[in-house]
Amino acid sequence: SKVGVMIFEIVITILAAVLLHWLVNFLFNPWRYPPGPAGIPVIGSLHLAAPDFHRKLPKLARKYGPIFTITAGYRRVVFLVGYDLIKEVITDRAKDFASRCPNMPGRIVRGEGLDAPYGPKWMANRKFFYSAMRTMGLGKRGIEKCVVDEIPYIVEELEKLCAKNELFEPSSVFDSAVLNVLAYFTFGNRYSYQDEKFKELIHINNDFFQKAKFLNQPLFFLLSLVPGLHKYWLPQCGKDLKESVGKINKFVKAEIEQHRQNLDRKNPRDYIDCYLKELDQMNDQSELSELGLEMSIMDLFQAGTETTSTTLRWAILYMVNNPNIQTEKVQQEIDDVLGFDRLPQYEDRMRMPYCEATVLEVQRMATIAPIGLQHCSEEDQMLGGYRIPKRTSIMACYHSIHFDPKFWKNPNEFDPCNFLDSNKKVCIPDAFMPFGGGLRICVGMNIAKQELFLFFVAILQKFSLHLPDGVDHLDEESGSGITLAPKIYQVKIKRR
Numbered sequence: 489s490k491v492g493v494m495i496f497e498i499v500i501t502i503l504a505a506v507l508l509h510w511l512v513n514f515l516f517n518p519w520r521y522p523p524g525p526a527g528i529p530v531i532g533s534l535h536l537a538a539p540d541f542h543r544k545l546p547k548l549a550r551k552y553g554p555i556f557t558i559t560a561g562y563r564r565v566v567f568l569v570g571y572d573l574i575k576e577v578i579t580d581r582a583k584d585f586a587s588r589c590p591n592m593p594g595r596i597v598r599g600e601g602l603d604a605p606y607g608p609k610w611m612a613n614r615k616f617f618y619s620a621m622r623t624m625g626l627g628k629r630g631i632e633k634c635v636v637d638e639i640p641y642i643v644e645e646l647e648k649l650c651a652k653n654e655l656f657e658p659s660s661v662f663d664s665a666v667l668n669v670l671a672y673f674t675f676g677n678r679y680s681y682q683d684e685k686f687k688e689l690i691h692i693n694n695d696f697f698q699k700a701k702f703l704n705q706p707l708f709f710l711l712s713l714v715p716g717l718h719k720y721w722l723p724q725c726g727k728d729l730k731e732s733v734g735k736i737n738k739f740v741k742a743e744i745e746q747h748r749q750n751l752d753r754k755n756p757r758d759y760i761d762c763y764l765k766e767l768d769q770m771n772d773q774s775e776l777s778e779l780g781l782e783m784s785i786m787d788l789f790q791a792g793t794e795t796t797s798t799t800l801r802w803a804i805l806y807m808v809n810n811p812n813i814q815t816e817k818v819q820q821e822i823d824d825v826l827g828f829d830r831l832p833q834y835e836d837r838m839r840m841p842y843c844e845a846t847v848l849e850v851q852r853m854a855t856i857a858p859i860g861l862q863h864c865s866e867e868d869q870m871l872g873g874y875r876i877p878k879r880t881s882i883m884a885c886y887h888s889i890h891f892d893p894k895f896w897k898n899p900n901e902f903d904p905c906n907f908l909d910s911n912k913k914v915c916i917p918d919a920f921m922p923f924g925g926g927l928r929i930c931v932g933m934n935i936a937k938q939e940l941f942l943f944f945v946a947i948l949q950k951f952s953l954h955l956p957d958g959v960d961h962l963d964e965e966s967g968s969g970i971t972l973a974p975k976i977y978q979v980k981i982k983r984r
């Protein structure tokens with residue numbers, strides 16, 4: 489029929505236009521993007537998208553050099569492999585590359601807040617976050633109190649397991665503890681793990697991470713093939729993710745509303761109170777806004793819960809797979825410095841170099857954010873001899889430096905000595921960047937470091953962890969997820 493012929497002609501015309509566009513770009517490379525695999529017409533290198541994507545990057549670097557481009561549809565992403573270029577972009581020229589381009593996940597998940605593009609709003613929110621930590625007394629000691637206060641509840645949960653002789657699957661205890669620290673900081677109170685409202689918060693937060701797996705799936709990358717397509721069409725998993733973000737947003741909005749109703753400006757209790765007080769006092773030029781508050785809290789929950797909980801799960805896994813390190817080194821040092829009863833303080837790490845080095849080694853081996861978060865520049869930039877157009881996504885492959893034999897003796901083996909010098913003091917090689925660096929360095933780094941050290945030490949002070957009967961090794965390959973997380977495992981736990 490005529491209509492059939494017309495549709496056929498339209499489809500052929502579109503395909504020819506896309507192919508021509510791809511050919512012109514491929515042959516003439518008008519922007520002198522760094523080289524990279526040509527990929528398949530139209531879809532580019534979409535087929536590379538897989539959970540072990542980060543492992544393919546060093547191989548591509550051997551072929552194309554330490555800076556190369558990968559294409560997917562109309563998008564080009566520039567990848568950096570190796571210390572020199574990563575340091576140049578992330579720290580030395582931090583200001584040049586401090587922006588985030590408004591990419592697809594950004595549009596589905598975020599708006600303005602702590603992870604916003606570079607500019608006055610991002611700066612104001614970030615500055616406010618740090619100043620709130622100080623004014624709330626939640627600077628170094630304050631956050632430590634939130635973390636230390638959580639320890640008895642973790643111990644209580646683990647004791648219940650020991651009493652019932654049950655195996656330990658750490659996700660739920662770690663998710664609860666880590667979320668509680670942030671709840672204390674933002675909402676002003678820690679919850680009982682059995683509290684219905686807390687269970688709801690845990691549920692919607694975990695649901696988000698479950699649904700966010702969509703961002704790693706080829707279906708998601710398909711959306712990048714046509715600019716703006718997501719406005720008209722989202723696959724079901726994309727709609728689910730949007731809905732899930734909506735639920736967290738609703739929870740946060742309700743908390744803000746409740747805080748507004750009983751705000752005492754003289755005695756701000758938490759982050760929300762501090763922010764509301766600031767909103768009331770500020771002038772028209774201020775870049776803070778209620779939307780900024782909402783988004784900042786959502787960023788804190790999205791960036792600060794799964795990351796820390798996942799790292800703690802890796803820590804337990806490595807201790808179980810390396811029983812000598814667990815008992816003869818880590819627990820020996822804990823017994824010598826803390827004994828069995830004294831709760832650890834963050835300051836204790838000065839006298840516990842082996843424990844601190846172990847936590848650092850867990851972060852290196854796990855490298856849960858192997859390509860970090862994308863950076864970009866708001867101006868064209870020269871980099872590695874190429875001209876990178878403004879707003880091109882740039883990704884640093886941290887995995888490549890955390891496993892580079894130039895910096896680590898046996899990069900593929902778990903060895904806390906990687907972080908100890910010849911005097912057995914902690915020394916951190918420059919090539920260790922689990923929190924990124926420069927202007928965009930993780931804002932929650934100090935909170936995360938305290939949680940990792942204090943929870944890790946407190947658990948090993950009281951409990952020993954072992955392989956379950958009949959298992960000779962826990963799988964060290966990561967499962968699928970938004971960060972590199974271990975596959976679900978269970979271990980035996982005994983009171984020491």
Ligand code: HEM
Pocket residue numbers: 578602603604614670787788789791792793795796799856857860861862863922923924925927928929930931932933935936
């Ligand atoms: C082990 C735990 C954590 C790891 C490994 C981690 C890692 C990272 C990395 C690699 C980045 C990107 C840095 C860059 O773009 O160069 C980042 C950003 C961020 N992190 Fe963390 N993080 C952790 C915990 C936390 C915690 C506890 C919080 C909040 C309390 C948090 C909040 C954020 C935020 C808001 C950003 C975005 C900052 C910005 O765009 O300016 N993170 N984190």
